[in-house]
Amino acid sequence: MSTICAIATSYGGAIGIIRVSGAESISITEKIFKGNRSLAELTGYEMCHGYIMDEETIVDEVIVSKFVSPNSYTGEDSVEISCHGSIYILNKVLQLLIEHGCRQATPGEFTKRAFLNGKMDLSQAEAVADVISAENKASHDVALSQMKGGISNELAQMREQLIHIASLLELELDFSEEDVEFANRAELQSLITSLDRQIMSLIVSFRKGKAIKDGVPVIIVGKTNVGKSTLLNRLLDDERAIVSDVHGTTRDLIEDTTTINDVSFRFIDTAGLRKTDDVVENIGIRRTYDRLSQAMLVLWVIDETPSRDEIDEMRKQCEGKSVILVINKTDIRQVQNATPFPAVSISAQYDESLQPLENMIFKTAIGETNTMTDVIVSNQRHYDILLRAKESVENISSGIHSNLPSELIAEDLKNTIHILAEITGGEITSTDVLESIFSQFCIGK
Numbered sequence: 001m002s003t004i005c006a007i008a009t010s011y012g013g014a015i016g017i018i019r020v021s022g023a024e025s026i027s028i029t030e031k032i033f034k035g036n037r038s039l040a041e042l043t044g045y046e047m048c049h050g051y052i053m054d055e056e057t058i059v060d061e062v063i064v065s066k067f068v069s070p071n072s073y074t075g076e077d078s079v080e081i082s083c084h085g086s087i088y089i090l091n092k093v094l095q096l097l098i099e100h101g102c103r104q105a106t107p108g109e110f111t112k113r114a115f116l117n118g119k120m121d122l123s124q125a126e127a128v129a130d131v132i133s134a135e136n137k138a139s140h141d142v143a144l145s146q147m148k149g150g151i152s153n154e155l156a157q158m159r160e161q162l163i164h165i166a167s168l169l170e171l172e173l174d175f176s177e178e179d180v181e182f183a184n185r186a187e188l189q190s191l192i193t194s195l196d197r198q199i200m201s202l203i204v205s206f207r208k209g210k211a212i213k214d215g216v217p218v219i220i221v222g223k224t225n226v227g228k229s230t231l232l233n234r235l236l237d238d239e240r241a242i243v244s245d246v247h248g249t250t251r252d253l254i255e256d257t258t259t260i261n262d263v264s265f266r267f268i269d270t271a272g273l274r275k276t277d278d279v280v281e282n283i284g285i286r287r288t289y290d291r292l293s294q295a296m297l298v299l300w301v302i303d304e305t306p307s308r309d310e311i312d313e314m315r316k317q318c319e320g321k322s323v324i325l326v327i328n329k330t331d332i333r334q335v336q337n338a339t340p341f342p343a344v345s346i347s348a349q350y351d352e353s354l355q356p357l358e359n360m361i362f363k364t365a366i367g368e369t370n371t372m373t374d375v376i377v378s379n380q381r382h383y384d385i386l387l388r389a390k391e392s393v394e395n396i397s398s399g400i401h402s403n404l405p406s407e408l409i410a411e412d413l414k415n416t417i418h419i420l421a422e423i424t425g426g427e428i429t430s431t432d433v434l435e436s437i438f439s440q441f442c443i444g445k
Contacts, residue, residue, distance in 0.1 A: 075117030108441025122425025209378030
């Protein structure tokens with residue numbers, strides 16, 4: 001593979017870093033670097049002070065760090081040049097490296113090389129991008145756990161069990177004429193049931209993982225003038241929405257993000273639900289119903305007891321979603337919960353704290369979870385693969401119940417092993433798949 005280079009930091013900082021990786025990274029850097037020692041003399045993990053030179057002209061005073069294969073991020077000989085962070089200097093150093101034989105790295109190419117050189121598996125490589133893009137502590141913790149091998153370790157245990165079962169069944173085939181059973185079918189069924197539960201647990205965790213990674217979409221609905229916009233402003237701690245006693249003030253969706261217990265929540269205020277002849281307001285009401293399908297959690301705000309028809313309509317519109325009934329305006333009236341939904345009573349305008357509501361929002365959306373120790377799936381590709389793995393495991397279970405021949409059960413076992421290996425990259429050979437994954441990374445990583 002050719003030697004690659006890229007700017008690894010954003011422009012405008014006090015310090016900028018340029019990364020170089022490949023067989024010629026040290027010799028190419030040597031051509032533009034003048035220090036008190038030669039880079040070739042340095043052992044790995046040493047730094048050297050000097051200057052980047054454009055022939056006889058000093059470009060910048062720098063520190064160069066040397067990393068020797070295989071003990072580097074990419075597993076190759078690598079160099080990092082720490083210089084001043086101006087746009088001119090960073091681009092000039094990059095230009096000099098390219099002129100002397102480097103190639104501009106593509107997005108994610110450094111991490112792709114780390115994967116190809118066995119420094120990390122594919123799930124860990126994908127977690128690198130998630131760590132970089134994490135916008136809150138919870139998403140950072142989930143990504144960091146995966147980068148440290150959280151899901152990889154879980155899958156390794158499953159794979160070991162499946163390989164053990166498959167080897168016993170293969171052994172039976174070798175002694176098929178003697179009618180010997182090495183794999184006890186009851187024990188095999190018990191093990192497959194346990195594996196099915198493990199896979200299902202990972203599948204179920206995706207709801208939390210995706211919410212933590214992307215932010216939880218929460219839609220605020222209710223009649224006009226029940227306090228939806230006031231509630232939004234209180235949750236965001238900002239005057240984001242216009243508040244008025246005039247019915248139909250909110251006519252379009254208003255959306256913003258805040259953090260509760262280190263998790264991002266995207267709150268969406270909507271047009272009040274009522275019958276009206278106002279064309280513009282009706283458009284807003286239609287958008288409310290359209291947006292309901294995208295929400296994970298619904299806050300239904302009321303200030304009076306809803307009718308049976310209203311309750312039935314809300315259940316219909318929110319089928320498959322979590323709903324919290326927010327009984328507002330407790331400073332002027334008391335309303336009992338006559339719905340099947342969990343409820344919190346508040347005064348969005350006067351309560352000093354909305355902590356009880358925020359706690360219920362968090363618990364309903366995320367539940368009880370430790371993002372640093374629990375194995376949580378947050379990657380769509382992993383989720384899709386796990387669904388296929390579960391189907392394959394169910395085929396094994398069905399085969400055992402149906403008393404299928406050992407060779408057929410063994411084939412389903414092999415298929416499950418191959419499917420799970422796709423998560424860590426053990427069965428991925430398609431260049432297109434790898435290009436798709438790493439193209440989502442930033443250049444320099």
